[in-house]
Amino acid sequence: MAMTKSQRRRLMKTIRYAVLTVWAIIAAFPIYWMVATSFKPDNQWFSWPPVYFPDPPTLDNYRNVWLGAQQYAVTQYAISSQKPLVSLWNSTVIATTSTFLSVLFGSILAYGVSRYRILSEARMFQLLMLRMIPPIVVVAPLSLYYSAIGLLDSRTGLIIVYFLTTLPYAVWMTKSFIDEVPREVEQAAEILGASRWRTVFEIVLPLIRSGLVATFLFILILTWSEYLLALILTKTQVTTLPIELSKYQGSTEGRVYGRQAALAVGITIPLMIVGLIIRKHLARGFSFGMVRR
Amino acid sequence: MARIELLNLHKSFGAVQAVKNLTLNIEDCEFVVLVGPSGCGKTTTLRMIAGFEDPTSGEIRIDGRVVNDLEPRDRGLGMVFQSHALFPHKNVAQNIEFGLRMKKMPSEERVKRVREVAEMVRITHLLDKMPGQCSGGESQRVALARTLVTNPSTFLLDEPLSSLDAKLRRELRAECDRLHAELRRTFIYVTHDQEEAMTLADRIAVMRVGEVVQIGSPMEIYSNPVNQFVADFFGSPSMNLLPGEVVHENGIARFRSIRFELPLPEQFKAARPGAGTLGIRPEHVGVNLGSGGAIELPVRLVEPLGKETLLYFDAGADRTFVAVSAGLKMVDVKVGAPVALSFDPRRLYLFDTDGQRVNV
Numbered sequence: 055m056a057m058t059k060s061q062r063r064r065l066m067k068t069i070r071y072a073v074l075t076v077w078a079i080i081a082a083f084p085i086y087w088m089v090a091t092s093f094k095p096d097n098q099w100f101s102w103p104p105v106y107f108p109d110p111p112t113l114d115n116y117r118n119v120w121l122g123a124q125q126y127a128v129t130q131y132a133i134s135s136q137k138p139l140v141s142l143w144n145s146t147v148i149a150t151t152s153t154f155l156s157v158l159f160g161s162i163l164a165y166g167v168s169r170y171r172i173l174s175e176a177r178m179f180q181l182l183m184l185r186m187i188p189p190i191v192v193v194a195p196l197s198l199y200y201s202a203i204g205l206l207d208s209r210t211g212l213i214i215v216y217f218l219t220t221l222p223y224a225v226w227m228t229k230s231f232i233d234e235v236p237r238e239v240e241q242a243a244e245i246l247g248a249s250r251w252r253t254v255f256e257i258v259l260p261l262i263r264s265g266l267v268a269t270f271l272f273i274l275i276l277t278w279s280e281y282l283l284a285l286i287l288t289k290t291q292v293t294t295l296p297i298e299l300s301k302y303q304g305s306t307e308g309r310v311y312g313r314q315a316a317l318a319v320g321i322t323i324p325l326m327i328v329g330l331i332i333r334k335h336l337a338r339g340f341s342f343g344m345v346r347r
Numbered sequence: 348m349a350r351i352e353l354l355n356l357h358k359s360f361g362a363v364q365a366v367k368n369l370t371l372n373i374e375d376c377e378f379v380v381l382v383g384p385s386g387c388g389k390t391t392t393l394r395m396i397a398g399f400e401d402p403t404s405g406e407i408r409i410d411g412r413v414v415n416d417l418e419p420r421d422r423g424l425g426m427v428f429q430s431h432a433l434f435p436h437k438n439v440a441q442n443i444e445f446g447l448r449m450k451k452m453p454s455e456e457r458v459k460r461v462r463e464v465a466e467m468v469r470i471t472h473l474l475d476k477m478p479g480q481c482s483g484g485e486s487q488r489v490a491l492a493r494t495l496v497t498n499p500s501t502f503l504l505d506e507p508l509s510s511l512d513a514k515l516r517r518e519l520r521a522e523c524d525r526l527h528a529e530l531r532r533t534f535i536y537v538t539h540d541q542e543e544a545m546t547l548a549d550r551i552a553v554m555r556v557g558e559v560v561q562i563g564s565p566m567e568i569y570s571n572p573v574n575q576f577v578a579d580f581f582g583s584p585s586m587n588l589l590p591g592e593v594v595h596e597n598g599i600a601r602f603r604s605i606r607f608e609l610p611l612p613e614q615f616k617a618a619r620p621g622a623g624t625l626g627i628r629p630e631h632v633g634v635n636l637g638s639g640g641a642i643e644l645p646v647r648l649v650e651p652l653g654k655e656t657l658l659y660f661d662a663g664a665d666r667t668f669v670a671v672s673a674g675l676k677m678v679d680v681k682v683g684a685p686v687a688l689s690f691d692p693r694r695l696y697l698f699d700t701d702g703q704r705v706n707v
Contacts, residue, residue, distance in 0.1 A: 098608060184658030238432035239401055242490075245419045245426050260436050 069197065092315035099311040115316035138317055143296040146324070148206055148294060149277040152216035153329065157270050159217075160224025161232070161262075165254060167225065168232040169240075178229075181222045193286045200287055205290040215287065216277045223276070224269055231265030262286070267335035271328060278325060295321045348455070349409055350375045350502035351396065356405035358391050358557075364392040367557040369405070378527050378534040380643070382544040384580070393503050396535065397426050409501070420449075425499030427476045429506040431490040433478035438473040439489050440465075440472045465498045468522070471569045484515040501533040501615035508543065517660070520546060541581045545569065553577050575702035577627050585680035586696070587632070589625045589662055593618045602697075605663030607642035612692035618705050626696035631665070632670040633689035634658060634677060640687030644668070651678045659684065 057065065091099060092115050093108040122137050166172040167316045173181070196204060196215065205211030235258055260264065281296040288297065299321060302314040329336065351373040358366040366388040376524065381389040394400040396407060398419035404656045414422050427583035433442050440461055446528050447457045465471045469486045473481060481489060487507060494502060494551045504523070524547060527534050538544055544551050545565045548658045553561045553576075560618045572578035580587045591604030595613070600611040600618050602625050611618065633640065647667060648659040671687060680686065697705040 160572045236430060236432065238430050239434060241397075241419070242426070242432040242493075243427060243434070243445065244399075245397060245424065246446035247420045247492070248445075249420075252449075257434060
């Protein structure tokens with residue numbers, strides 16, 4: 055018997071949701087496993103059959119990793135002499151400073167590109183092409199430079215390199231937002247007596263606020279989780295969270311999955327908090343259309 | 348006080364010449380409308396006066412002073428944009444206040460001025476709203492208020508009403524007229540709408556492909572167009588233009604077209620024989636049922652508009668020939684019925700092959 059239109063529609067909807075649900079479970083499972091493991095006592099990390107729900111859930115892993123509550127299976131040698139809290143502080147300072155610089159200078163550059171065409175389309179593309187060079191190929195010469203000028207293993211060194219490597223993204227993203235601001239709005243401000251800087255700071259930047267926030271988060275994610283450059287350009291003085299995390303993988307004394315998971319959760323949470331705080335802007339920033347034409 | 352002079356103004360964008368050798372003097376307190384089809388250079392001209400475009404050559408003077416090198420903010424002008432260009436993140440009061448803040452006017456005085464101007468354009472009820480909450484007509488009033496408040500010597504208006512519907516357009520047109528009369532300031536208004544130009548202007552400058560083709564009062568432009576382009580551009584419905592040729596027979600000049608032939612009135616006695624175009628406005632065509640006119644044509648379409656009725660004919664031209672009959676007298680004419688058309692001889696226009704008017 056042929057299905058009616060509404061029956062067919064309902065069936066399609068069911069199939070669609072079934073497929074999406076299966077896919078969502080596959081995609082989200084590693085994240086769930088990370089969170090669950092972080093709450094598991096030592097004997098459940100590897101147990102077979104696997105334990106899906108920590109029983110009983112424990113905060114020991116968090117206490118060990120973040121507070122250094124007791125000596126655990128990872129030696130002082132394998133783990134940096136710094137506590138993860140110090141790495142958290144390093145990551146916070148390095149990622150936010152470099153991201154802030156990148157968005158600030160990127161948007162000003164983008165304004166010039168958008169309004170004065172200081173860079174042609176070809177040049178703009180070349181700017182992005184710079185990002186296509188694999189970082190690993192420049193890491194060796196860069197670390198030579200850095201050791202020569204004393205920036206190796208310093209926060210400033212990482213801030214500079216993150217700022218420069220993310221600048222092309224910042225220019226590209228903010229330019230697309232600035233392009234959306236009608237020239238006439240700026241010209242209206244100009245003829246009413248505003249200087250160029252005044253127009254940029256009082257009219258243009260507030261109008262693309264959501265775009266700036268979206269750009270900020272995008273670049274913050276990049277710098278927060280950057281691993282390769284940090285690995286080569288820092289030694290023992292400055293350690294960022296991704297480096298800290300990797301040390302658990304390289305441990306010679308067995309894999310301490312519970313601690314690693316607790317650290318991983320800790321790395322993820324700050325970004326999620328930032329995302330939640332600015333979610334209003336994100337939705338707007340990624341579908342930019344707030345300027346009424 | 349603001350007398351604006353444009354001297355031999357040129358503007359090119361690459362290979363495209365947007366404005367060519369434009370010279371125009373605008374007197375203090377005059378309302379001048381730059382009108383023409385899109386791409387004729389009228390907006391570019393306005394933007395050069397405002398300072399948003401640099402002329403390729405030529406001079407712009409305000410009260411005798413050359414302002415080519417002055418920034419827009421130093422020219423003492425106010426501009427209303429086609430898109431209204433309100434600041435979307437500021438409320439209406441903040442939008443209006445912006446120019447006063449840039450002038451560093453004290454806060455209490457600003458509030459007072461904003462209120463005065465809002466009353467003048469009747470938007471006091473909108474002051475706390477965001478531009479996004481205002482309708483098109485309201486936005487336009489806010490844009491006007493924002494310009495008014497800085498008390499500029501000259502108002503530049505770039506198609507300010509083109510985004511509004513017909514009724515609002517008429518309403519705000521009257522508003523512009525009232526403001527001009529009240530403020531006694533120079534107004535330069537750009538539009539592609541001939542009706543707007545006719546109703547608002549003290550003088551109209553008709554532009555075409557970067558050049559001014561005619562400057563004059565609305566009535567001058569309407570009744571005395573210098574060429575076929577101007578004749579065709581003004582008036583609704585447009586002037587009837589009939590291609591044909593001028594011939595001289597027994598000392599009498601006659602006009603011969605595909606569908607008819609008629610003697611030309613006295614003023615065209617000396618017209619050179621050869622191809623030409625005869626023009627007559629629809630309202631100057633007499634219509635009568637049956638015979639007795641200069642020519643007789645069957646009706647193709649009858650359009651009753653209420654206060655008048657439009658009758659369409661096929662006169663052998665590219666466009667249908669239109670006649671206007673007052674009231675509903677001709678409303679019952681059947682399609683295909685012959686109608687006698689007579690032309691008021693004083694209202695006939697003759698154009699040569701270049702489109703130039705053949706003068707008396």
